[in-house]
Amino acid sequence: MAFLEIDGLKKRFGAVEILKGIDLDLEKGGFLVLVGPSGCGKSTLLNTIAGLETITEGEIRVDGRTINDLHPSKRDIAMVFQSYALYPNMTVAGNIAFGMEMRGVPAGERQKAIDKVAKVLQIGHLLKRKPSQLSGGQRQRVAMGRALVRDPKLFLFDEPLSNLDAKLRVDMRIEIKRLHATTGTTIVYVTHDQIEAMTLATKIAVMRDGEVQQFGTPAEIYNNPVNLFVADFMGSPAMNLIPATIGSNGSGFSVVMEREARQPISLPLGNAPAGLSAFQGKPIIFGVRPEALTDPEGAERNASNIARADCHIEVIEPAGSDTFAVTNLGGKAVVARLRADAKIQPGTVTPLAFNLTKAVFFDPATEKRIV
Amino acid sequence: MSAVATPARQSTGGISARTVNRIVIYGLLALFALFYLMPLFVMLVTSFKTMDEIQNGNMLALPQEPTFAPWIRAWSEVCSGLTCVGMKGYFWNSIKMVVPAVIISTLLGALNGYVLTKWRFRGATLVFGLMLFACFIPFQSVLLPMATILGSLGRFGVKLQNATGLTFGFGNPTVNLVFVHVVYGIGFTTLFFRNYYEAFPNELVKAAQIDGASFFQIFRRIMLPNSLPIIVVTVIYQFTNIWNDFLFASAYAGSGDVMPMTVALNNVVNTSTGVVEYNVNMAAAMIAALPTLLVYVLAGRYFVRGLMAGAVKG
Numbered sequence: 251m252a253f254l255e256i257d258g259l260k261k262r263f264g265a266v267e268i269l270k271g272i273d274l275d276l277e278k279g280g281f282l283v284l285v286g287p288s289g290c291g292k293s294t295l296l297n298t299i300a301g302l303e304t305i306t307e308g309e310i311r312v313d314g315r316t317i318n319d320l321h322p323s324k325r326d327i328a329m330v331f332q333s334y335a336l337y338p339n340m341t342v343a344g345n346i347a348f349g350m351e352m353r354g355v356p357a358g359e360r361q362k363a364i365d366k367v368a369k370v371l372q373i374g375h376l377l378k379r380k381p382s383q384l385s386g387g388q389r390q391r392v393a394m395g396r397a398l399v400r401d402p403k404l405f406l407f408d409e410p411l412s413n414l415d416a417k418l419r420v421d422m423r424i425e426i427k428r429l430h431a432t433t434g435t436t437i438v439y440v441t442h443d444q445i446e447a448m449t450l451a452t453k454i455a456v457m458r459d460g461e462v463q464q465f466g467t468p469a470e471i472y473n474n475p476v477n478l479f480v481a482d483f484m485g486s487p488a489m490n491l492i493p494a495t496i497g498s499n500g501s502g503f504s505v506v507m508e509r510e511a512r513q514p515i516s517l518p519l520g521n522a523p524a525g526l527s528a529f530q531g532k533p534i535i536f537g538v539r540p541e542a543l544t545d546p547e548g549a550e551r552n553a554s555n556i557a558r559a560d561c562h563i564e565v566i567e568p569a570g571s572d573t574f575a576v577t578n579l580g581g582k583a584v585v586a587r588l589r590a591d592a593k594i595q596p597g598t599v600t601p602l603a604f605n606l607t608k609a610v611f612f613d614p615a616t617e618k619r620i621v
Numbered sequence: 622m623s624a625v626a627t628p629a630r631q632s633t634g635g636i637s638a639r640t641v642n643r644i645v646i647y648g649l650l651a652l653f654a655l656f657y658l659m660p661l662f663v664m665l666v667t668s669f670k671t672m673d674e675i676q677n678g679n680m681l682a683l684p685q686e687p688t689f690a691p692w693i694r695a696w697s698e699v700c701s702g703l704t705c706v707g708m709k710g711y712f713w714n715s716i717k718m719v720v721p722a723v724i725i726s727t728l729l730g731a732l733n734g735y736v737l738t739k740w741r742f743r744g745a746t747l748v749f750g751l752m753l754f755a756c757f758i759p760f761q762s763v764l765l766p767m768a769t770i771l772g773s774l775g776r777f778g779v780k781l782q783n784a785t786g787l788t789f790g791f792g793n794p795t796v797n798l799v800f801v802h803v804v805y806g807i808g809f810t811t812l813f814f815r816n817y818y819e820a821f822p823n824e825l826v827k828a829a830q831i832d833g834a835s836f837f838q839i840f841r842r843i844m845l846p847n848s849l850p851i852i853v854v855t856v857i858y859q860f861t862n863i864w865n866d867f868l869f870a871s872a873y874a875g876s877g878d879v880m881p882m883t884v885a886l887n888n889v890v891n892t893s894t895g896v897v898e899y900n901v902n903m904a905a906a907m908i909a910a911l912p913t914l915l916v917y918v919l920a921g922r923y924f925v926r927g928l929m930a931g932a933v934k935g
Contacts, residue, residue, distance in 0.1 A: 297827075300827075300831060301830075301831075302827050302830065302831075321830075322827075322830045322831045323830065323831060323832065323833030323834075327831065328831065329827070329828070329831050331824040331827070331828060332824070333822055333824050335822065335824035335825050335827065335828040337825060337828075337829070337842075337843055337847075338847055339843075339846035339847050348829070348832050348834070348842075349831070349832035349833055352832050352833040352834050352838065353833050396828075396832075
């Protein structure tokens, strides 16, 4: 039995259904990331777990105990908010101890708990300060301290890093990951940043419009997206989703992409999966991630099916670690990820290697994955 | 002005349009300020003059032989109607009425604002709209209905006294005025606090809920300690309004030794026993105005800050 179980969870505000039947579960010590664009219901879902929003239908269980109707303070959870939500009128120590004070923990024990948490998060020297005297990163730490001190069954994070600048965000991301590794707590984490989702999660739930689009490990979500939305949302730069058709050339199927003022590109699919045969001659969406579309020298050696094609390079974006090249296929800008030192010039025609073992195909009508 | 402008012209060879603008603006402001301060000035100087000086001298002139006698007379001897015991009793009447009325109405306003923003219920906006309506009801239109209500409360007090020996304040004119001002003030205080708490982060309340704080614990430990600017605004506003109120005071406590300051001042000025003692009248008026002045001086800094905080989230 999973540690956190969410069954058929629905949430309505009047006639509007915000959550349309969510089913998720998470093992003890797991790190579940709810990711999706704004308005997808991920924060609402987190608030229902916290007890800050009521549930219209369904059930939430933590460690086998149904917590649907429990007051937030009785759920044995702790939450870190996007704005940190530190009480401005109290010192850092007061903030951390407020929950214990409300539960009537004696002052001596409170002090011990504060000291312990301060040591873990290295905020000992800040304990006497007010939140207004702290930097963003320090506030973030204190907010985590306030959650940690409760030693809860479940940690809830509501976009905790989105108010930090880019560099600090990466540092705190690592910090959270380390915290998770050392304390072994179970975490539910909401973000709209798919990189945070990939790096932190043991399980990701990609949400849209109050529904879970896909639920799985980061690798599953990244390599085997179930539909166009997940494929497009996860990964940076995003997966290239190219309108194409399935052709056959006697020996097998091929994927054909139109080009402006040039011959269409036709890539042989070899022993194509059975699912594709039904789409012969029909339009499909051909999905290939930038790292599966490279210069021939940089292509993965172990891949069984690599097809080359000459492409007209329109733009070059050197990013330091990689060089991104933009070409046009099927009427869309397609990004290829090349080695940093790849010899390539904009405006030229260069062979690119398509790693077709990593390619995915979608039905444009249903937006679902074909193979 | 020309004295300022001339050296500037000599040194730079001409006054910029900006300087002219500044001079005009500050000149006008100074003029308005003078005009506005003139009555206060006349009151102050007159209150320190002897009657001879007032009758024979210039109204704007400074006192030749400054004397505190009019102030002392106003405080402890002046006649209001037929009783000649000075303003001091009425001053305390006002204090006894204003302090509880301000505290109660401010606390209720804070509580209302807290509920209307952080514990939204169905129809919260409507309730707020109706409370706002209270701000637009003219004093005069509630005079008679309120008198009826106070009358019944008074009769209830008599019954209580017959039954228990105590009135519990029912029927007491000071308590009545506190009641009236609290009821009348709730609309304003709620408006102030609701708008302030509207911008108050919800996440703080959520965090406190998770920390296990109760409804009133959140109010007392989280909301109130972070409301200083708006508390100051509300207190100044309520204090000034209630202290200066004349209509309710004269209607419900307009005679005898329960009169608040404003009514008593009116009686002092209207009491004619031969010569009109302008200096004493002015001193009495100054005494009546001092507490509100004091509140502004002490808390004015927060007043402006609080007004801003309500408008733009800081």
